[in-house]
Amino acid sequence: MEHATIQGLESEHVELEEVAGGVVAALARRGGGALSNGAIVDLGDRTLLFDAFITPQAAGDVRAAAERLLGRPVAFAVNSHWHLDHVGGNRALDATTVIVATTGTRELVATAGAEQLGRLKAVDGPAYLRELAESVAAETDLERRRALEVELAEARHVYAALPGMVHRLPEQTFDERVTFHGSRRSAELLTWGGGHTGSDAFLWLPADRVLLAGDLVTVGCHPLLVHGDPAAWAGILDRLADLDLAVVVPGHGKVGGADDVRAVRRYLDALDALAAQDPGPDGAAGDGLPAELAGWEWPEQLARNLEFLRARSRPA
Numbered sequence: 001m002e003h004a005t006i007q008g009l010e011s012e013h014v015e016l017e018e019v020a021g022g023v024v025a026a027l028a029r030r031g032g033g034a035l036s037n038g039a040i041v042d043l044g045d046r047t048l049l050f051d052a053f054i055t056p057q058a059a060g061d062v063r064a065a066a067e068r069l070l071g072r073p074v075a076f077a078v079n080s081h082w083h084l085d086h087v088g089g090n091r092a093l094d095a096t097t098v099i100v101a102t103t104g105t106r107e108l109v110a111t112a113g114a115e116q117l118g119r120l121k122a123v124d125g126p127a128y129l130r131e132l133a134e135s136v137a138a139e140t141d142l143e144r145r146r147a148l149e150v151e152l153a154e155a156r157h158v159y160a161a162l163p164g165m166v167h168r169l170p171e172q173t174f175d176e177r178v179t180f181h182g183s184r185r186s187a188e189l190l191t192w193g194g195g196h197t198g199s200d201a202f203l204w205l206p207a208d209r210v211l212l213a214g215d216l217v218t219v220g221c222h223p224l225l226v227h228g229d230p231a232a233w234a235g236i237l238d239r240l241a242d243l244d245l246a247v248v249v250p251g252h253g254k255v256g257g258a259d260d261v262r263a264v265r266r267y268l269d270a271l272d273a274l275a276a277q278d279p280g281p282d283g284a285a286g287d288g289l290p291a292e293l294a295g296w297e298w299p300e301q302l303a304r305n306l307e308f309l310r311a312r313s314r315p316a
Contacts, residue, residue, distance in 0.1 A: 013058035013157070016040070016065060017255060020208040022184055024069070025249045026053075026062045031150045033157030034058035035085040039212050039249050040066045041205070043182025046075035049097075050203050050212045051251075052089035055161040059089020063097075076100055076180065078189060079170055080214025080251070081197040082108035083227075084116055088161075090168035100178060101170035102191045104199025109167055112227075117167060125159035195233025196223065196251075202240070209246035211261075216240070219253030219260045222301035223267065226308040230268050237265040253297075267293050271302075275309035 013032035017025045022042030028034035038051035040062065047070050052059045066074055073094055079087045079101040087109055090099055101109070132152045139145040172178075178189040188204045196215045203212040215223060216236060225233075241261050248256045267289075274288050289302070 011058075011061040011065070013053070013055070013061055014038075019247045019249060019255055020205070020210050023205060023208055023210055025255050026065075027254070028053070028058075028252070031153035032058065033154065033161065035154060035158075036083075036215075036251050037249060037253075038062060038086075039203075040069065041187055041203070041212075042070055042184055043075075043180055043187065044184025045182055046180075047072055048180060048187060048203075049074050049077040049093070050249075051080050051086045051214065052077060052093065052099075054085040054088040055157055056089050056092035056165070057157070057161060059092040062089075063093055073097070078201065078203060078212075079105055079109070080202065080212075080216075081105055081200050082113045083197065083215070084113060084120075086214065086251070087113065087167065088117075088165060090170075091166060093168075098172050099168065099170040100172045100174070100189065102199045102201050103173040103175050104191075104194065105197075105201065106170045106173050108198055109169055113167055117165060120158075121162055121165075123159075125162065129155060129159060192236045192239060193232055194229055195236045196225075196228045198228070200228075200236070204243065206244075209244055211240065211243065211245045211248045213240070213248055213250055213261075215251035217248055217250045217256070217261055217264055219248070219250045219256040219263075221253050221297040222299065222305065223252075223264060224301060225268075225271070225305040230272070230309065234265060234268045237261055237268070241265065263292065266290065271305055271309060275306050275313065 013029055013034040014026045015029055017027055019025050024040040026038040028037055033055035034053040036053055038053060041048040047066050063074055074097045077093050077097050077099045079099060082105050132155060136148045136152055139148055180187045185205060185207055189201055191201045194200055200214060200216055202214055202216055245258050248260055250256055270289050270293060
């Protein structure tokens with residue numbers, strides 16, 4: 001399905017793509033300070049933002065774009081889960097914007113999220129960036145060098161923003177469902193528990209058949225398993241696949257569709273099978289992914305995911 005790219009947004013962090021009338025995906029630019037995707041939803045009389053990226057600069061750009069496109073302040077912002085790349089920009093939102101998340105996500109932002117931010121701030125940023133720049137200069141494989149260049153550009157944005165970064169916690173929480181009713185559309189914010197993390201929310205726009213999935217769905221890149229429950233995640237994906245959806249805005253990657261929900265489900269099954277194999281004396285991850293999944297971005301996540309699954313299966 002073709003979607004229209006919205007021109008005129010001056011941002012090095014995100015690009016906007018309209019996926020339905022009044023529903024705009026905010027997609028992370030490679031090398032920018034967003035790292036994850038979000039969205040702008042026109043409810044008719046109010047505006048809702050989905051997710052807040054990693055830096056306040058990226059969130060501020062999307063907030064400004066929403067205000068310019070729709071001519072009103074942002075009323076609501078959703079945090080799909082606790083990871084910093086989805087909540088780091090909360091403080092760039094206006095004080096009148098109500099941030100909404102599950103009860104579990106609010107607790108996780110205040111605990112695990114605070115620890116994650118503290119660990120990042122404890123890193124010697126300039127030294128880390130110098131080491132990464134040296135790795136870029138020394139890399140002879142062209143594809144790997146380009147990936148490192150993107151990583152370095154993104155790290156520069158993050159470490160530039162870190163000194164002033166503090167968590168703004170969601171002000172409104174829920175445990176099952178919140179429905180936002182507007183004059184143009186209604187939006188259903190739901191949680192079916194935790195899969196990618198201990199608590200995940202997604203936004204469903206039934207009239208538009210659009211799913212804003214957060215990191216429950218990624219398109220063309222390895223998802224992260226290590227903070228979640230893969231079995232519960234698989235069950236959530238099975239339920240999402242039953243929705244009459246046409247468009248998925250993933251937490252990472254390009255705008256997709258129902259097939260991408262099923263692809264992540266197949267990925268989880270494939271990793272279960274790989275994790276059951278002997279990794280060999282060098283601890284290698286193995287190369288048994290189906291061809292459709294083997295070329296996904298962020299291949300470094302594969303070994304991390306497999307070690308997590310193998311550790312879970314070891315006797316206590």
